[in-house]
Amino acid sequence: MLSVVLAVAFLQGCASPIAKDGRIKHEQYEIEVSGLDWIEIAYYPSEANTEIPHTCFLSIYGSGEIVFRTGKSPRLTNSFSSDTEHPDWNHYFSDRMHMSTKEIQEIYQYFIDEGIVAKNPVAVSKQVSGNPSIRVAANIGRRKINMFTDNKYLVELTEEALENFSHVIRQSSATGNKDFL
Numbered sequence: 086m087l088s089v090v091l092a093v094a095f096l097q098g099c100a101s102p103i104a105k106d107g108r109i110k111h112e113q114y115e116i117e118v119s120g121l122d123w124i125e126i127a128y129y130p131s132e133a134n135t136e137i138p139h140t141c142f143l144s145i146y147g148s149g150e151i152v153f154r155t156g157k158s159p160r161l162t163n164s165f166s167s168d169t170e171h172p173d174w175n176h177y178f179s180d181r182m183h184m185s186t187k188e189i190q191e192i193y194q195y196f197i198d199e200g201i202v203a204k205n206p207v208a209v210s211k212q213v214s215g216n217p218s219i220r221v222a223a224n225i226g227r228r229k230i231n232m233f234t235d236n237k238y239l240v241e242l243t244e245e246a247l248e249n250f251s252h253v254i255r256q257s258s259a260t261g262n263k264d265f266l
């Protein structure tokens with residue numbers, strides 16, 4: 086009997102994490118921002134991307150703070166790195182901005198509406214492809230999120246958020262391997 090139920094669910098499309106329009110099947114709900122809410126996004130550009138040549142990290146906190154980081158330094162992926170002899174140690178660029186609670190709520194709602202809270206998050210995860218992709222860890226509205234995806238809708242939304250830090254991305258790109266203190 087269980088196999089019949091599973092087969093029917095699979096044939097109805099419940100097993101696929103992607104809807105017919107290409108969006109991730111997801112929970113949708115109205116967000117009420119708390120200071121305890123947060124989103125951490127790592128954006129991995131495609132190798133052919135000349136506008137965003139390095140991995141970017143975007144942290145969006147319910148308190149209104151947004152922190153952006155990019156570069157080639159080992160400090161980007163490991164805050165406790167002590168490899169000061171690494172040739173790209175100083176290739177680290179960051180910026181931050183502050184927004185109102187209402188603005189943060191709108192940002193969170195955009196990500197929720199685009200599928201950040203997937204109904205089947207395990208199935209959304211996939212291996213690295215040639216496409217730009219994102220890794221998301223978050224706690225929004227008491228929902229814990231952990232996903233890795235190249236879903237074009239979530240990637241495009243992330244790229245739109247990164248546009249706010251284009252000046253830092255350009256600075257990172259222009260410096261190449263030079264060390265800046």
